Amino acid sequence: MEQIKVDLQERSYPIYLGENIIPKLARDLATKYEGRQIIIVSNDEIFTYYGKELLDELTSCDIITEIIPTGEEYKTFHMAEQILSKMIRARFNRDALLIALGGGVVGDLAGFVASIYQRGIDFIQIPTTLLATVDSSVGGKVAVNHTLGKNLIGSFYQPKEVWIDVKVLHTLPEREWKAGLAEVIKYGVIWDKELYEFLEENSTDLTKDNLNLAQKIISRSCRIKAEVVSKDEREENLRAILNFGHTFGHALESATGYNYYRHGEAVAIGMVMAGKLALEIGMWNINEYQKLKNLLVKVGLPIDFPSEISREQIYTNLFLDKKIKDKKLIFILPQSLGQVEIVKNVNIEIVKELIQKFRA
Numbered sequence: 532m533e534q535i536k537v538d539l540q541e542r543s544y545p546i547y548l549g550e551n552i553i554p555k556l557a558r559d560l561a562t563k564y565e566g567r568q569i570i571i572v573s574n575d576e577i578f579t580y581y582g583k584e585l586l587d588e589l590t591s592c593d594i595i596t597e598i599i600p601t602g603e604e605y606k607t608f609h610m611a612e613q614i615l616s617k618m619i620r621a622r623f624n625r626d627a628l629l630i631a632l633g634g635g636v637v638g639d640l641a642g643f644v645a646s647i648y649q650r651g652i653d654f655i656q657i658p659t660t661l662l663a664t665v666d667s668s669v670g671g672k673v674a675v676n677h678t679l680g681k682n683l684i685g686s687f688y689q690p691k692e693v694w695i696d697v698k699v700l701h702t703l704p705e706r707e708w709k710a711g712l713a714e715v716i717k718y719g720v721i722w723d724k725e726l727y728e729f730l731e732e733n734s735t736d737l738t739k740d741n742l743n744l745a746q747k748i749i750s751r752s753c754r755i756k757a758e759v760v761s762k763d764e765r766e767e768n769l770r771a772i773l774n775f776g777h778t779f780g781h782a783l784e785s786a787t788g789y790n791y792y793r794h795g796e797a798v799a800i801g802m803v804m805a806g807k808l809a810l811e812i813g814m815w816n817i818n819e820y821q822k823l824k825n826l827l828v829k830v831g832l833p834i835d836f837p838s839e840i841s842r843e844q845i846y847t848n849l850f851l852d853k854k855i856k857d858k859k860l861i862f863i864l865p866q867s868l869g870q871v872e873i874v875k876n877v878n879i880e881i882v883k884e885l886i887q888k889f890r891a
């Protein structure tokens with residue numbers, strides 16, 4: 532089993548990565564948490580697949596489960612309150628543990644609950660989508676959406692452990708696998724040209740049943756995220772680069788009611804929009820912009836959005852972005868593959884026009 536450390540002094544934690552690792556990790560946990568309260572938060576389908584092996588190993592603990600409806604539209608404060616109520620009714624104490632078993636929606640929502648229940652209890656992330664393994668389970672951004680904007684209510688709250696068992700990919704729908712690849716491609720663009728080239732060279736072999744390759748890209752992605760987060764946990768500066776593609780992507784997700792695009796798909800389109808902005812202000816070159824579009828298309832991701840989606844709404848939503856400083860939008864823009872810049876003073880008229888006329 533591979534182990535990757537997220538180095539954050541007293542908040543440091545391990546990411547365990549391997550195939551079929553859940554039973555052993557759960558057995559160790561059962562010894563540590565004998566007799567203690569644990570809540571497992573999950574979705575129906577995921578719990579059916581992977582809940583039993585957890586429950587079977589945790590028989591010595593005092594377990595409750597909360598199964599939440601599936602979908603980004605349920606990553607809400609209301610749903611968080613529902614989980615909190617269940618824990619209060621079960622008389623959960625501060626030494627209880629929360630386990631988030633699911634994709635990024637479960638992880639963000641359940642992690643947020645862990646961060647506020649009695650001012651914070653321990654939690655473990657068991658990510659089950661590619662996206663959650665490479666991104667959302669690591670780094671401690673936990674949040675719920677508001678109808679007006681993405682992730683507007685949340686905390687920075689690190690898990691105690693992350694368990695990545697690649698076997699979960701076998702049941703993952705194709706569309707979710709592709710959505711996860713968007714965040715992997717993001718790491719290539721923002722940090723690691725070698726990873727980017729590797730993805731290009733292996734684009735046709737990047738299938739979810741190729742577990743060796745999957746583990747390789749998950750490992751590299753987690754290592755990049757761990758490095759960035761350990762340098763800037765609370766996004767004072769560097770961590771903002773992990774938001775490449777998200778300024779436009781989040782605006783698109785909110786404009787479509789959180790149920791049209793998968794997060795990774797919106798990020799794919801957002802990366803192309805950010806790329807185009809970089810081109811227009813002379814920061815990037817057309818060859819690399821084309822390369823990015825080609826790779827996204829090759830792995831089956833969208834790079835454009837249909838005309839029914841309100842461009843005005845996308846523009847308006849930009850102003851709820853959390854990177855805003857001094858009332859100014861901040862964009863993460865590519866300079867070259869493997870390197871981005873945090874850009875503060877983009878002319879807003881260029882942004883407005885880009886959205887109005889956007890064609891990939």
Ligand SMILES: NC(=O)c1ccc[n+]([C@@H]2O[C@H](COP(=O)([O-])OP(=O)(O)OC[C@H]3O[C@@H](n4cnc5c(N)ncnc54)[C@H](O)[C@@H]3O)[C@@H](O)[C@H]2O)c1
Nearest residue numbers: 574601634635636659660662663666667672699702703794
């Ligand atoms: N906190 C962070 O740093 C961070 C990073 C990236 C994304 N996010 C958030 O993550 C969310 C998106 O997460 P997601 O893409 O994982 O989507 P998701 O959690 O909605 O999961 C996608 C779908 O896949 C199903 N599923 C999950 N695992 C499965 C499996 N192994 N087998 C079969 N079906 C499975 C789920 O039930 C769901 O229908 C967004 O809310 C996004 O904002 C957070």
Ligand SMILES: O=C(O)C(=O)C[C@@H](O)[C@H](O)[C@H](O)COP(=O)(O)O
Nearest residue numbers: 666670672681682770773774777853
């Ligand atoms: O971990 C981060 O930092 C990221 O930006 C990772 C993103 O992929 C992720 O979608 C995150 O939830 C976005 O955060 P937000 O602060 O823009 O809501």
Ligand SMILES: [Zn+2]
Nearest residue numbers: 714777794798
């Ligand atoms: Zn993201």
